[in-house]
Amino acid sequence: MKINVLVAEIGSTTTVVNAFDEIFDNCPIFIGQGQAPTSVREGDVNIGLRAAIKDLSERLSVDNLEYDELMSTSSAAGGxxxxxxxxxxxxxxxxxxxxxxxxxxxxxxxxxxxxxxxxxxxxxxxxxxxxxxxxxxxxxxxxxxxxxxxxxxxxxxxxxxxxxxxxxxxxxxxxxxxxxxxxxxxxxxxxxxxxxxxxxxxxxxxxxxxxxxxxxAPGMGKVREMVKGPIIPTPGAVMLAAKLLKEEIGDVLVLDVGGATTDVHSVTEGSDEINRILVSPEPISKRTVEGDLGVYVNLNNIVERIGLNNLASRLNIDSEKLKNLVENHKPIPISDIEKSFIEELTFEAVITAVKRHAGRLRDLYGPSGKKTIAEGKDLSNVKYVVGTGGALTRLPNRIEIMKRIPLNNKGNELLPNKDVKILVDNNYIMASLGVLSEKYPEAAIRLMKNSLGIE
CATH class of the missing domain: 3.40.50.360 (Flavodoxin domain)
Known part of the structure; x- marks a missing residue:
């Protein structure tokens, strides 16, 4: 079996490969996904890359998977x-x-x-x-x-x-x-x-x-032996995808809740009303990364933010059962209570990260009376909130989590409005499509819209 393009996402712990075909046609296809542990410690990430390609081949039930091009994103070796x-x-x-x-x-x-x-x-x-x-x-x-x-x-x-x-x-x-x-x-x-x-x-x-x-970079010495196309930092690839999506459907906010961090990408000019009172310029495309908000590596940080008693009440469980969930948390939740637990942490990570990313209104008082100014990034013109990453593409209540963002506005925060539409990167391929867009932008946007479930 031969396909057009493989895109590898070489992470610190896992390498994922996404396969795309018919990218020169009007209907490009996402073929499938394979994964394997990243082999940075072995000094050669190609070991993990080959294993991920083998996993993809097995999932597709083919003996020999061939491809025209291999592109890559990377956050291995510390990114x-x-x-x-x-x-x-x-x-x-x-x-x-x-x-x-x-x-x-x-x-x-x-x-x-x-x-x-x-x-x-x-x-x-x-x-x-x-x-x-x-x-x-x-x-x-x-x-x-x-x-x-x-x-x-x-x-x-x-x-x-x-x-x-x-x-x-x-x-x-x-x-x-x-x-x-x-x-x-x-x-x-x-x-x-x-x-x-x-x-x-x-x-x-x-x-x-x-x-x-x-x-x-350590462990990346042989990556060029296999990857002949572009190599982009994984968060930068997500930003490229967000910018491409903004051109197609309008202002977007992209959220990625991971095991160690929560990344927020916004692509919006903001509203004319806020821009008139903004005290310092903000970039159209902005990324923030919250290193204390992760639902696996940094799980305890989020639990502490919520509070044990509050979290137990939300989950309707006793403190002993909550303690067991915290101490024995898994990278991927399996049972219903594990999923509910991670959903509560994901919601806290989303709200905290978005509020840190967003600006706010502030009242100043002087001899001439009250004057309202705006500071930071204005998200009030965002038309779509997009969820990517493991938590926001796989949890059962991922859409409900993102719908609650506007409801947590204290009144002076420049958050998305309640009529914002929620989209999910169902195939979990946004980073791959960012790097693909460098060479094949038309195919990338079609594949992205398909993953998001929009025409």
Whole structure:
């Protein structure tokens, strides 16, 4: 059996492969899915990748599965580890952070102003995949970015550097990193003018640099032996899918509740009414990742947020039975009570993560009376909430969980309205379709709409 494209999602623990065929026709097909443990510890992720392809073959009852192309997303080996260094936290640092998160990065250090010795020591310990330097609007402050670049140069680590700051510094930045092991990439300023974000060029180059250097990450050394197509950080691939979907159906909010984190992706310009009173700019495409909200690895964090007595009351069970659920939780719930337990945790993760992602209205009082301002991301224009990831594609009450988001608005929060429509990535292929969209956007959107159950 031969198909057009396989897309591998190489995770930290599991590798999943999704098979797609007839992608050049008007009706592309999702063939099926296989999975296997990721083999990072063996030093060769291809072992797990081949095992996942074998699992897919067995599910399809074929002896020899062939394919024209193999693409990949990856969050193995710690995913895309980045550090970001800018000038003012609420300006250039925030812009650089948005670009990095939107590209699918895991941010390990964020600094504002001149870096300290402790920052440099942390940088040496972390050994990120990419270091991003920003700072200063165009033709504005120059010294901080140059100072930070000199400190980072002194480490002479074999790590790619992206410069996305004041354009006046570009020649000096080139001189600083000349004759070092640190390969330099220069792109447009992420914050060229006051209250103007320009994160898309930086987001794009982050993904290009990641793809170029991913082979140097632990366990990823042989990935290019099999994957000839693009390799994108898994969260970045979900963002690409969300942006494609927004172009097709309108403003979207995509939620992914996982075992360790909860990711929120929004693609919306917000409402004109809120934009008129917004105090600082927000990107159209925004991603936040909540590292304390996971329904397996970080389960205890969510249980603590809810409270044991409150959770037991919601589940209508005694404290002893709840304690047993917490202590013996499984990666995949099986019994009805296990599913109800994970649903309560998922709801808490969804509401908390969305509220952290969203902005809010605030009243200011002065000599002229009350003035209302808006801060943060406006989600009030979102037309669709999309659930992807294990919890929000497999739990029985996944749709009801997402329907409750607008009902938890305290009145001043810029959450989706109650008429928002709920969609589920039933085939759990959104990340795969993000990477597929880089080369086959028309096939990707058709497959996505089919998975979401929309025409």
């Amino acid at each position: 895309l580890k980045m550090t970001v260094h800018g000038l003012v936290y609420d300006m250039t640092v925030r812009a650089a952070k948005e670009a990095a998160l939107g590209a699918g990065a895991n941010l390990h250090i964020i600094t504002a102003g001149k870096m300290r010795r402790s920052d440099i020591n942390k940088l040496k310990e972390i050994k990120p995949n990419i270091i991003l330097i920003a700072g200063g609007v165009d033709y504005g402050e120059r010294e901080t970015a140059l100072y930070n670049a000199e400190l980072i140069r002194g480490l002479n680590l074999d790590i790619p550097i992206i410069y996305a700051g004041n354009k006046e510094n570009q020649e000096e930045i080139r001189e600083i990193f000349k004759d070092t092991k640190m390969k330099l990439y220069i792109t447009e300023n992420v914050y060229p003018k006051i209250d103007q974000l320009n994160i898309e060029p930086t987001r794009k180059i982050i993904q290009e640099v990641f793809e170029e250097h991913i082979i140097y």
